[in-house]
Amino acid sequence: MSYYHIKHLEEYFQVYRKSVRDPEIFWEEIAEEHFLWRKRWDKVLNWDFNKPEVKWFEGAQLNITENCIDRHLAAKGDKTAILFEPNDPNEVAVHITYNELYERVNRFANVLKSKGIGKGDRVCIYLPMIPELAVAVLACARIGAIHSVVFAGFSATALSTRINDAECKMVITSDGSFRGAKTIDLKGIVDEALETCPSIETVLVAKRINSEINMKADRDEWLQPLLDKASPEGEAEIMNAEDPLFILYTSGSTGQPKGMVHTTGGYMVYTAYTFKNVFQYNDGDVYWCTADIGWITGHSYIVYGPLANGATTVMFEGVPTYPHWGRFWQVIEKHKVNQFYTAPTAIRALAKEPLSHVEGHDLSSLKVLGTVGEPINEEAWHWYNDNIGKMRSPIVDTWWQTETGGIMISPIPFATPTIPTFATLPMPGIQPCLMDENGEEIKGNPAQGRLCVKFPWPSMARTIWGNHQRYKETYFSAYDQKYFTGDGALRDQTGYYRITGRVDDVIIVSGHNLGTAPIEDAINEHQAVAESAIVGFPHDVKGNALYGYVILKETGEDRNQENLRKEINQLITERIGPIAKLDKIQFTSGLPKTRSGKIMRRILRKIASKDTSNLGDTSTLLNPEVVQEIMDNVL
Numbered sequence: 364m365s366y367y368h369i370k371h372l373e374e375y376f377q378v379y380r381k382s383v384r385d386p387e388i389f390w391e392e393i394a395e396e397h398f399l400w401r402k403r404w405d406k407v408l409n410w411d412f413n414k415p416e417v418k419w420f421e422g423a424q425l426n427i428t429e430n431c432i433d434r435h436l437a438a439k440g441d442k443t444a445i446l447f448e449p450n451d452p453n454e455v456a457v458h459i460t461y462n463e464l465y466e467r468v469n470r471f472a473n474v475l476k477s478k479g480i481g482k483g484d485r486v487c488i489y490l491p492m493i494p495e496l497a498v499a500v501l502a503c504a505r506i507g508a509i510h511s512v513v514f515a516g517f518s519a520t521a522l523s524t525r526i527n528d529a530e531c532k533m534v535i536t537s538d539g540s541f542r543g544a545k546t547i548d549l550k551g552i553v554d555e556a557l558e559t560c561p562s563i564e565t566v567l568v569a570k571r572i573n574s575e576i577n578m579k580a581d582r583d584e585w586l587q588p589l590l591d592k593a594s595p596e597g598e599a600e601i602m603n604a605e606d607p608l609f610i611l612y613t614s615g616s617t618g619q620p621k622g623m624v625h626t627t628g629g630y631m632v633y634t635a636y637t638f639k640n641v642f643q644y645n646d647g648d649v650y651w652c653t654a655d656i657g658w659i660t661g662h663s664y665i666v667y668g669p670l671a672n673g674a675t676t677v678m679f680e681g682v683p684t685y686p687h688w689g690r691f692w693q694v695i696e697k698h699k700v701n702q703f704y705t706a707p708t709a710i711r712a713l714a715k716e717p718l719s720h721v722e723g724h725d726l727s728s729l730k731v732l733g734t735v736g737e738p739i740n741e742e743a744w745h746w747y748n749d750n751i752g753k754m755r756s757p758i759v760d761t762w763w764q765t766e767t768g769g770i771m772i773s774p775i776p777f778a779t780p781t782i783p784t785f786a787t788l789p790m791p792g793i794q795p796c797l798m799d800e801n802g803e804e805i806k807g808n809p810a811q812g813r814l815c816v817k818f819p820w821p822s823m824a825r826t827i828w829g830n831h832q833r834y835k836e837t838y839f840s841a842y843d844q845k846y847f848t849g850d851g852a853l854r855d856q857t858g859y860y861r862i863t864g865r866v867d868d869v870i871i872v873s874g875h876n877l878g879t880a881p882i883e884d885a886i887n888e889h890q891a892v893a894e895s896a897i898v899g900f901p902h903d904v905k906g907n908a909l910y911g912y913v914i915l916k917e918t919g920e921d922r923n924q925e926n927l928r929k930e931i932n933q934l935i936t937e938r939i940g941p942i943a944k945l946d947k948i949q950f951t952s953g954l955p956k957t958r959s960g961k962i963m964r965r966i967l968r969k970i971a972s973k974d975t976s977n978l979g980d981t982s983t984l985l986n987p988e989v990v991q992e993i994m995d996n997v998l
């Protein structure tokens with residue numbers, strides 16, 4: 364029996380038991396047989412959730428790009444590694460073979476070195492979904508630089524915050540990006556961000572939309588001429604297993620975004636392992652994940668996991684709606700996609716359109732369908748299962764997080780029987796548990812509580828960049844000796860997990876994690892605003908949308924509310940990005956607060972969701988009268 368590739372349910376249970384009984388032996392065997400190490404580890408696992416400190420494969424040396432590229436060259440050099448499908452369906456798709464990827468990554472790595480980037484330096488990558496993005500990521504990994512990819516939909520302020528937090532030396536960007544029928548001036552956003560980023564020495568600019576842009580002397584350089592001059596050969600930097608591979612920012616319920624730090628060896632082993640099993644990838648398959656590489660899903664399951672398995676991974680530049688609502692299905696037909704991985708919000712949006720967009724396309728290549736990022740509702744699950752999978756392709760509802768690095772709870776297709784809305788069973792090596800309000804683990808089934816993990820796994824984030832204390836407080840302080848996920852979950856009679864949603868102030872809008880604090884800070888910057896509170900409310904496409912309660916300063920002036928709403932959303936767009944805009948803004952004279960001054964978001968959430976049947980006892984509030992006022996004026 365192979366631990367690496369699970370094919371049946373009985374096998375899963377056997378492997379799972381082994382992974383819990385002998386975790387070190389389990390991961391050691393996988394690491395040994397399926398990866399290329401330059402030096403073997405001294406110890407498989409060292410851990411202490413109190414500190415917290417977790418080290419996998421300590422003492423081992425490797426370079427992840429040798430695992431993702433070099434070792435495939437002999438057998439698969441001419442195989443497509445990355446299949447680039449452009450925004451415009453009339454532009455030709457680009458097949459980048461493993462041989463070509465090797466050369467492109469080396470050229471890029473040599474350019475980085477020539478600009479003074481070395482091991483441990485941070486490089487910010489702010490690029491659209493073009494091949495340069497994947498190549499830049501791998502080029503950093505090749506030379507041991509730490510990449511910090513910032514999703515190219517974030518605003519200049521959000522970008523500069525992230526650059527400064529990691530003290531990046533370089534930004535890699537493009538003149539602009541295509542997004543459906545629109546173009547976005549990325550370089551303009553970078554220029555604005557860099558006004559407040561003293562650590563940046565160089566900006567490399569890829570040409571994508573051929574727009575007129577400003578190139579700052581002594582700082583900005585076009586990428587392509589540098590690549591053309593660089594050597595296509597290069598040695599990979601040998602890294603320790605626990606050296607940082609990348610930083611990726613994620614929102615917290617309070618404060619600035621957290622730079623989650625992922626390290627090299629464990630991350631590689633776990634993302635490759637889960638890719639193989641969750642998607643049942645076989646040689647020759649074409650795999651497509653529609654996420655952006657700016658998110659963890661793209662890091663782990665467009666770049667590292669697939670390439671470590673020598674897979675063909677599709678990179679899609681466009682959007683599901685351009686030039687029509689059938690684009691996803693057209694791409695699946697065109698490239699004969701076998702595994703398709705997307706977000707519930709996309710499925711819900713597509714399910715609203717006439718089925719004729721799907722019907723004209725041959726989707727018979729599909730074998731496995733996946734979802735990620737938020738709970739999938741039953742209706743969307745069935746639509747996906749019936750119309751896309753034709754009831755033949757199992758749906759893997761994969762639960763995980765930026766912090767976990769890889770998929771934690773998911774069916775294994777053709778092995779685990781699926782049930783709509785259930786992420787089902789933990790992956791081998793993952794030991795989830797549910798905690799009650801007294802901090803006790805709930806044993807037995809069924810159960811409902813807060814989802815924690817009680818044993819380390821190889822791809823867990825090791826710290827928050829520059830703030831280990833915050834890492835400890837956020838993830839390891841709520842429950843003794845456990846990693847707390849921030850999610851609630853239930854476990855049914857058979858042990859299947861269903862994720863019920865966040866239990867903190869993080870709101871997931873269209874699959875994007877948004878913390879309330881930075882949005883409220885942006886709103887409060889408006890000169891007319893005294894105070895604000897954001898909550899989520901159910902939305903039939905986005906899953907959740909944002910509802911803002913805003914108290915205006917008393918100036919005696921009568922302000923136009925519609926204009927104020929526009930200005931507030933404009934501020935949010937500038938400070939964070941359009942994804943964080945509010946759907947509804949209600950102006951109010953007060954916010955319900957406890958006597959200690961804490962905003963009662965639970966009440967605001969219920970009112971915004973039009974669910975006021977059980978608001979609980981409001982009489983103990985500091986200002987119970989505002990509850991009625993807010994209810995009377997709800998939007």
Ligand code: PRX
Pocket residue numbers: 613659660734735736737738739760761762763764765766786848849850862863864865871874875876
């Ligand atoms: O609330 C969970 C939700 O997304 C959160 C993690 O978001 P992020 O770090 O941006 O990573 C998203 C992609 C891995 C989780 O805490 N979430 C993710 N997957 C699911 C989910 N909720 C329900 N079902 C899922 N399959």
